[in-house]
Amino acid sequence: MRKGPLPVLQQAIALLLFLPxxxxxxxxxxxxxxxxxxxxxxxxxxxxxxxxxxxxxxxQTLREPGKIxxxxxxxxxxxxxxxxxxxxxxxxxxxxxxxFINIPGNLDMAVKGNILYADNYIxxxxxxxxxxxxxxxxxxxxxxxxxxxxxxVNDTSSVFISEFVETQLTQPAxxxxxxxGLGWRNGWMTLDGRAFASxxxxxxxxxxxKGGSMARFTxxxxxxxxVSNSDLQVLDISNATDPKKGEKIRLGWGIETIFPYQDKxxxxxxxxMHIYxxxxxxSPVHLSxxxxxxxxxPVVVEGDLAWVTLRSGNACAxxxxxxxxxxxxxPRSPKLVKTYPMQNPHGLGIDRSTLFLCEGxxxxxxxxxxxxLKVSDNLISHFKEHDAFDVIPMGSNLxxxxxxxxxxYDYSNLEDIKLLSKLPVSH
Amino acid sequence: xxxxYLINLFLFTSGMTMAQTVEQPVKRYMGTVExxxxxxxxxxxxxxxxxxxxxxxxxxxxRLHRLLAVGATTGFDFYNNLLITPFAxxxxxxxxxxxxxxxxxIDAGYGSAFLSHESDNEKKKGGWMFNPALGFRVRSGxxxxxxxxxxxxxxxxxxxxxxxxxxxxxxxxxxxVSVQLGFMF
Numbered sequence: 001m002r003k004g005p006l007p008v009l010q011q012a013i014a015l016l017l018f019l020p021x022x023x024x025x026x027x028x029x030x031x032x033x034x035x036x037x038x039x040x041x042x043x044x045x046x047x048x049x050x051x052x053x054x055x056x057x058x059x060q061t062l063r064e065p066g067k068i069x070x071x072x073x074x075x076x077x078x079x080x081x082x083x084x085x086x087x088x089x090x091x092x093x094x095x096x097x098x099x100f101i102n103i104p105g106n107l108d109m110a111v112k113g114n115i116l117y118a119d120n121y122i123x124x125x126x127x128x129x130x131x132x133x134x135x136x137x138x139x140x141x142x143x144x145x146x147x148x149x150x151x152x153v154n155d156t157s158s159v160f161i162s163e164f165v166e167t168q169l170t171q172p173a174x175x176x177x178x179x180x181g182l183g184w185r186n187g188w189m190t191l192d193g194r195a196f197a198s199x200x201x202x203x204x205x206x207x208x209x210k211g212g213s214m215a216r217f218t219x220x221x222x223x224x225x226x227v228s229n230s231d232l233q234v235l236d237i238s239n240a241t242d243p244k245k246g247e248k249i250r251l252g253w254g255i256e257t258i259f260p261y262q263d264k265x266x267x268x269x270x271x272x273m274h275i276y277x278x279x280x281x282x283s284p285v286h287l288s289x290x291x292x293x294x295x296x297x298p299v300v301v302e303g304d305l306a307w308v309t310l311r312s313g314n315a316c317a318x319x320x321x322x323x324x325x326x327x328x329x330x331p332r333s334p335k336l337v338k339t340y341p342m343q344n345p346h347g348l349g350i351d352r353s354t355l356f357l358c359e360g361x362x363x364x365x366x367x368x369x370x371x372x373l374k375v376s377d378n379l380i381s382h383f384k385e386h387d388a389f390d391v392i393p394m395g396s397n398l399x400x401x402x403x404x405x406x407x408x409y410d411y412s413n414l415e416d417i418k419l420l421s422k423l424p425v426s427h
Numbered sequence: 428x429x430x431x432y433l434i435n436l437f438l439f440t441s442g443m444t445m446a447q448t449v450e451q452p453v454k455r456y457m458g459t460v461e462x463x464x465x466x467x468x469x470x471x472x473x474x475x476x477x478x479x480x481x482x483x484x485x486x487x488x489x490r491l492h493r494l495l496a497v498g499a500t501t502g503f504d505f506y507n508n509l510l511i512t513p514f515a516x517x518x519x520x521x522x523x524x525x526x527x528x529x530x531x532x533i534d535a536g537y538g539s540a541f542l543s544h545e546s547d548n549e550k551k552k553g554g555w556m557f558n559p560a561l562g563f564r565v566r567s568g569x570x571x572x573x574x575x576x577x578x579x580x581x582x583x584x585x586x587x588x589x590x591x592x593x594x595x596x597x598x599x600x601x602x603x604v605s606v607q608l609g610f611m612f
Contacts, residue, residue: 028468030600037593173595177469
């Protein structure tokens with residue numbers, strides 16, 4: 001070993017041995033933790049504010065159409081949570097917007113005579129529409145739907161929760177380097193307060209004059225039936241301008257649609273179809289429940305057969321997409337006759353054995369349902385070009401609502417179904 | 428992907444090692460394998476928590492001069508819950524041509540978390556790394572040498588853990604002292 005480099009080397013080695021000790025104090029990991037979570041903040045509304053907000057406004061274009069309803073040559077189109085469009089449809093090839101009724105929280109409606117009933121968050125409002133250009137509010141029944149968002153609104157309370165706004169919050173969660181164990185602190189804050197409410201909100205439907213299969217309001221004789229998530233509310237409308245709260249029947253969770261047929265009420269829920277005997281209209285009696293897997297399911301009935309669609313989707317918590325035919329000749333024991341696989345069925349309508357079935361983004365399918373065991377073999381036509389939520393067959397004209405607007409078809413000749421008009425949605 | 432990488436790594440290093448058995452007059456190739464620990468304070472709140480992450484480092488390069496070899500560095504750094512695989516450019520150098528000589532190394536590049544275990548609700552991302560070190564080597568004949576080096580390694584990483592609709596995101600900058608024993612060939 002030569003002499004020269006050695007002292008240098010010894011120094012270097014000494015330095016290397018001490019270097020780690022010197023560096024240690026500055027060797028602390030830096031960790032910056034943030035948590036991001038979703039909260040649903042309630043928006044409160046004053047009862048007085050709610051009442052003042054209801055008024056007639058000039059005609060508007062469709063933005064987020066919900067349920068549709070037809071009466072005479074007028075169409076009523078719900079604008080989700082905003083109000084109702086009144087459309088003159090005397091010429092189906094050129095429907096015309098007449099006016100817009102501003103009804104906050106409105107999702108559904110029904111018409112008897114010249115009176116339009118609509119939900120207004122927690123209240124039911126009645127309008128005189130004898131002159132659609134001059135609609136007047138004639139009555140308000142308070143607290144008909146007191147369990148908005150599952151929260152009971154007291155009769156005397158002056159505020160209620162009108163909606164929940166989804167907000168993403170990001171917060172610093174300290175400089176702890178403990179690996180990824182922080183989330184539980186906020187884990188419970190993510191519970192979706194809206195889950196129940198939104199299940200019912202998203203889907204359009206319609207009803208009297210005549211409503212579609214996805215309606216939550218329906219009129220039978222002198223009674224208006226409304227279904228909330230959990231209850232069937234009967235309202236006596238023998239005096240049309242003065243609806244009176246009648247019996248309230250607890251149905252269980254997940255109620256979605258109501259469809260009257262003869263003296264029965266068919267109530268679609270996420271878990272099955274309830275059949276109620278309506279021969280005494282003030283107090284419907286439960287006959288039976290046809291249970292199936294969890295999914296969304298509108299119902300229509302013709303003759304002895306009930307047609308039910310089940311579909312999957314977020315709000316519906318199901319994984320089934322099918323059409324079921326149920327024999328209800330004995331309403332106390334409905335029997336499944338046949339199941340057809342479908343793509344993503346929403347609303348459906350039936351008119352003289354012609355079945356109209358909305359397949360959501362897959363469009364509208366029209367089947368000949370004379371032989372209810374061979375429906376899938378008898379597809380008459382399939383309109384794929386636009387989204388379809390719900391239909392109302394009206395003898396020769398078909399109303400179809402989808403995400404892009406309201407379509408009217410002439411189906412008097414099933415071999416040659418013609419598009420009459422389209423009311424587009426403006427974005 | 429992971430297996431492919433590991434197999435390639437093995438074949439490459441073993442191939443290079445075997446190539447060394449053929450003596451060459453001018454030794455252009457330089458390879459090192461180093462084993463060691465990355466030592467530092469992984470703070471848990473206000474509590475000091477000194478930890479040592481095992482580390483393996485493999486360098487393959489070309490000697491341009493005694494003072495400068497250029498090559499690529501890869502390996503494994505076993506941090507808490509996070510396995511980082513660096514892909515870095517590295518330089519190495521020996522100060523003297525004596526049996527024992529000080530050496531230096533600088534590696535800079537990206538440390539990937541692609542080999543790290545991820546459960547369904549986790550995402551792990553690597554980040555930039557920088558690793559200078561000083562040490563000495565002792566020749567052991569046959570063109571090989573043992574090395575001892577100590578240095579500083581900083582490595583960025585990010586972990587995201589999802590809890591339903593919420594998320595915990597942790598940006599980590601590891602700052603560690605590296606202590607490594609190695610073999611140079």
